[in-house]
Amino acid sequence: MEYNIDEEKIGKVYDPKLMGRLLGYVKPYRAYILTCILLLLIITFLDLATPYFTKVAIDNYINGLNTPMYLFKEGESPVEGIGFQGKVLVRTNQIHGKLDKPVYQIIGLNGEYYLIKGTLQNYEGTSVSDDMGITPALTDFSGRYVLIRSGGAEYPGIRLSDEDLRVFRNYDIRHVFMISILLLIIILLSFLLNYIQVYLLQYTGQRIIFNMRKELFTHIQNLPISFFDRNPVGRIVTRVTNDMETLNEMYTSVLVNLFKDVFIFIGCIAVMLSLDARLALISFAVLPLVFASTFIFRNKVRSAYREVRLRLARINATLQEDISGMKIIHIFNRQKRQYENFNNINLDYYRANMRQLTIFSIFRPTIDLLYYLTLSIVIWYGGGNLIQGSIQFGVLYAFINYISTLFQPISDMAEKFDIMQSSMASSERIFMLLDQPEEPGDVHTVKALDRISGKIEFKNVWFAYNGENWVLKDVSFTVNPGETVAFVGHTGAGKSSIMSLIDRLYDIQRGEILIDGVNIKNINTKMLRRHISIVPQDVFLFTGNIKENIRLNKDVDEEKVKRAARYVNLDGFIQKLPRGYDEPVMERGSTLSQGQRQLISFARAIITDPEILILDEATSNIDTETEALIQDALRKITQDRTTIIVAHRLSTIQHADKIFVLHKGKIRESGKHQELLKKGGLYYRLYLLQYSDRNNEAVSP
C-alpha cells in the first residue's frame, strides 16, 4: 500500500516494461498510427524526390546544352527529341545504352555556338576555322560550315544562329518549366499530407492521453479514503495533470517521428547509393564518427541535464523553505548566512547550467563540423569524378542537398533523449498510482438494498488507522430504526471515526458493523452509501452554483431542490441572492456564512431522503437568527430517520433518544441526558467542560 516516490527521480531513457504498457494505450489507435507512418513514408519519399528532380533539371536541361545527341530521322526517335532542320536530335542521357547512331554536340566557344559531329570534352586548345572547303556531306546539317580542331582531331560542324540556338534553348526551358510544375505539385501534395499527418498524429496523441487521464481519474475515484489521508493532494493532482502532459509529448514528438527519422535516414542513403554508389560510400565514411560522437555525448548530455534538474529542485526547495520561514530568519538575524547558503546553491545551479551549456556548445557544433567534413569530402572526391566526367554536375548538387537532409535527425537527437527520459519517469509515477489497490468493493455483494429500516449495530468493533494505535476499542452499540442518538466525548475520543466507519470509508480490523442485520462488508459500498447521508462539520462546497451544490446529482429536478431548501429553512436566504438558486458559489463558498453553509449541507443530505443521517455539528458560533433556523431544520430532518449526531449543542443532546459517551476509544456511559447528569460521572464533567457556558442556551442541569 505504500505509495511514495521521489519526485525528482530522473529515469532511464528507455524501459521496455514501461514502454510495453505505454504502447498498450496505443493499441486502439493502431490504424491511425499506421496511417501516420504510411503518410510519413510518402512524405519522406516526396521530400527526397525534390533534390532528385532538381538534379534532373540541372543535368538534363539547365546544363544540358553540351550533352552529346544522337541523330534520328523525323519520326524515328524512340523518345521526344529536339527537332532541328527536319531531323531529330536526342540527348544521349535520355537513352539507355549505346546506339549505333551519329553523335552531335553543341559547344560554345568565345560567345559563339557550334553544332559539331562527334563529342568534345576539353575545349582547351580548340580552334575554329570558317567554311574551309567543308562539304555538306561531312555533316547532316546545313548552315555556315565550320571545322573545329582540338587535340589533333577535326570536327566538322555548323555555326548556330541565334534562332537555331533558340530551338535548343526552348526545348530546355520547356522542360525546366515542366519540372518546376511537377515540383510545385510535389510540395503542395507534401503540404497536404504533412498537415493531415500532423493533425492525425496529434489527434491520436490527444485521444490516448484523454483515455489515460480518464482511466487514472476513474481509478483515483475508487481508491480508499486512507490513500488520500497518506498522500498530499498536490502530488495526486500532478499525476493527472503534468505527468500526463509529458507523456503526450512522448507520444506525439518521439514515438512516430522516430519512424520519420529512420525513413529519412534510410531514404537518403538509398537515393545516394543509387545516384552514385562510390561517392555515396565515401560520404558515409564520416557517419561512424557521427554515431560515435552522439554516443559519447549522449551520456554527458544526460548527466549534465540531470545535474541541472537536481540543482534547480534544490533552489526551489530552498526558496520555498526560506520564504515560509522568513520570519524566523529575520528574528534570528540569519539574513547574511541564509544568503550565503542560497548564493552557494544558486552558484551551483549556474555552474551546472554552464556545464550543460559547454557540453551542448561542443556537441551541436561537432555535428555541424562533421557535416562540413562530409561536405568537403564530397566536393573533393565528387569534384574529381566530375572532372573525369564519371559523374554529372547535378549528382554532385543532389549529394550536397542529401547530406544536409541526412544530418537533420541527428542534431535533434539530444532533445529526443530529454523527452524520453522525463516521460519514462512520469509514466513510472503514473503506473505506480494506477497500481494502487482500489477500495474493497463488490466482491461479496449479496444484498441489493432497496429500502432499509435503518438499524445500526456495532459488535465488538476494533479500529485503528494504522498499526495497533487503536482508535476504537471493543465498541458495541445498537441504534434502532428512527432513533436519534448523540455521541459525546472529548477531542480524540473516536466520535468522528464511528461516523466514517458506518459509511465504510475505512474497514475495521475486528468485530462487525451491521446495517439492518447485514454486515456492511457484504453490501455494495456505493449502495450502502446511498442510504446514508453525512453532514460534516466543515461543509465542503463545490465550484458551481447553489442549486448544484444542493442536488449534487444531475438528475434531480429543480423542484425537488427547492422543496429540500424550503424544508431546511434555506429558501428565504436563497431568495435574497441576486441570482437565487443559480447564484455561483465563490471560492469554495467563502462568501457564505457558516450557518448558511450548514443549511446547504442539510438540504444536500436530505434531498435523497436517506434512511440514515450522520451529522457532525459545527462547533463555531453561529449568529442567533441562523441558529434558530438550524435548530428548527435539525428537528425536522432528524424526524423519521435513524440519526447519529456528534453533538456540540446542548439542545441537540437534550433531544436525543440516547447519548453515548465515548472516552479514549471506548463507550463509557450511555443513557438520556438527565440520567447521565445524575450519575455525576464522565458525562457530567464533559457537560461542565463543553456545554455549561453556552449562555445563549438556557439550560438547567
Added chain:
Amino acid sequence: MREFLTLKDLFIKYRWRYAVGIFWLICVDSVQIILPRFLGYITDSFQSGGLTERSLLINAFYVLLTGILIFVFRYLWRMYIIGTARRFEYSLRDKYYKHLLELSSNFYNTHKTGDLMAHATNDINAVTMALGQGVVMLTDSLFLSIVTVAVMFIYLNKTLTLMSLIPLPAMAVTASIFSRKIHHRYKLVQDSFSNMSDIVQENISGMRIIKSFVQEDNEIFKFIEANKDYMNKNMSMVRLWGFMAPFIQTLSGLGFIIILWYGGTLVINGLLSLGDFVSFNMYLGLLIWPMMAIGWVINIMQRGAASMQRLNEIFHIKPDIYDRKVIDMDMIDGDIEIRDLTFSYRPGLDPALKNIDLTIKKGETLGIIGKTGSGKTSLCNLLLHMYNVPDNTITIGGVDINRILLAVLRKNIGFVPQENVLFSMSIKDNIAFGVEDCSDEDIIEAARIAHIHEEILEFPDGYNAMVGERGVTLSGGQRQRVSIARAIIKKPGYLIFDDCLSAVDTQTEYDVLTSLKDIIKDCTTIIISQRISTVQNADRIMVLDNGMIAEYGTHEELMKLGGLYYSTYQKQQLEKQLNEMD
C-alpha cells in the same frame, strides 16, 4: 522593452560579454554567407573547364576550414551569449532573493509563497530566455537576412533575387500572424488546463463528501467534460500550428521552385552562370530560418518583458521596516514598557491590540493567557519589531524600540514561535541557527536544557541528522523543543515563548519548564500560553481578551478575582481530570 531597465546595471556589467558574443554570432553568419560563393565558384570553374584537381583540393579545404570556423564561432557565441544569459539568471535570482530577505512581515502576509515561487522560477526563466535565445535569434535573423539579401542583390542577378524573395515576406507575415494567434490559443489551452487541474484538486480535496454521497460517477462525468475541453482546445491549436510549419515549408519550397524555373531559364539563355544558380539556391536556404524565427522572437521577447514586469512589481516594493534614526548601541537592557499601544495590521482593520499599558520589570517573568485571536502573538510581533509601532509606545530600558538597531534588538531576544519552523539542515545547525560561532558543547548544553538531548542521540546520525523530507521526521513536540534550544543558545537577555509548549504533554511541559527555570530567572521572560499550568508560576500574569488587558496580577490574585482566569483554570482542571480517567 522598458521593463528591462531594472537590469541596467547588469547590462552595463555584461556589455562586453554580450558584444563579444554578438561578434562571434556575426562571424558565424558571415562565414555561412561565404560558403555558397565557394560552391558557386567551383561550379563555374568546372563549367569553364578550369577546374583542376589542385583547385578542387584547395576548395574542399576551404569548405572544411569554413566548417572548423563555424564550429569555433558557434561554440564561442553559445558560451558568450547564452552563458551571459545564465549569468543574468544567476544575478537576477540573487537580486530577487536579497530583496526577499529585506522585505518585512507585512509583505509576506499579503503575498502567497506559491506566487513568490512562481516569480523565481517561471518569470526568471522567461527573462533568461529573452536575454539568451531571444537575443541570439534577434541578431541572427536580422543580420543573416539583411546581409544575405544584400549579397544576393549586389553580387548576383537582381531580378532573380527579387523574384526568389517573393515568398519571404509572406513567410514572415504568416509566421508573425500565426504566432500571435497561436499565442492566443495557447492561452486558451493553458486556461483549460488550469480548469482541469482545479477540478482534480477540488475532487481530491472533497473526496470524503464525494464518497459519502456516492458522487464518483458525477465527478468522473465532470472530469471527462474538462478533459474533453482540454483535448479540444489542444486540437484547435494543433489546427493552427499543424498548418503553419508545413505552410512555411511550402512557401520556402516555392522560392526554390522560382529559382529553378526562372534561374534555370536564365542559365539556359546564358544570362546566369550555373555557379550563381547554385549560390542562389544555397542563399535561399540560409534565409528560411530567420524568416521562421521572426514569430518566435516576438513571442519570446514579449513573454520576457511581461515576466520582467511582474518581477519589477516585487522589486519596487520597499521594505517598511528598516533601521532609521537609530542609536548606536549593541545591547539592550532594562524594563520593557508599553504605553497606550494600539495596533492594527492594516489601516481599516479592527485593532489587534487596544490601549495596552504594561511594564515588565527586568528579570521578571510575565505570563500571558488568552484565547486564539486575543492578540498574544501580535504583542510578540511588535516586541520583535516585525511590524511598525508608533513612536514611544514600546521602550526597552528607556529606549524607543524604533531607535534600536533591528539586529541588536533581535540578537538580544530569544524567541520561540508558535509554529516551529525548522530548516532542512542538521539538528545541530538548526539549534545554532541564530549564533555565528558556537562550540558543540554549547549546542548540547542548549539541547539538554530544552529536554531534547536524549532524543537527538537516538537519531541515526545524532546531532548531524538532517531535518526535513530527506532526513528525520520530528514530532511536533520535538520540533518545539529544538526551537527552544535554538532560542536559548543565544544567551539572550529577553526570552519570549509564544504558546510553544502546546504540542507536548503536561509532564514534558513540566520537565522543560523546570530545566528552563535557571535561565528564565536570569532573563526578562514572556511566556504565552493557553494553559494555565504553563504560566501560573510567572511573577505577573496578564489575561488578554479581544486585544485588551482583561485581567492582570499574580496567579493567586487572579484566582481570587473569579473572572476569566478563574473559569479557564476550572475548565482546565476538569479537562485534566478527564484525561486522567481510564
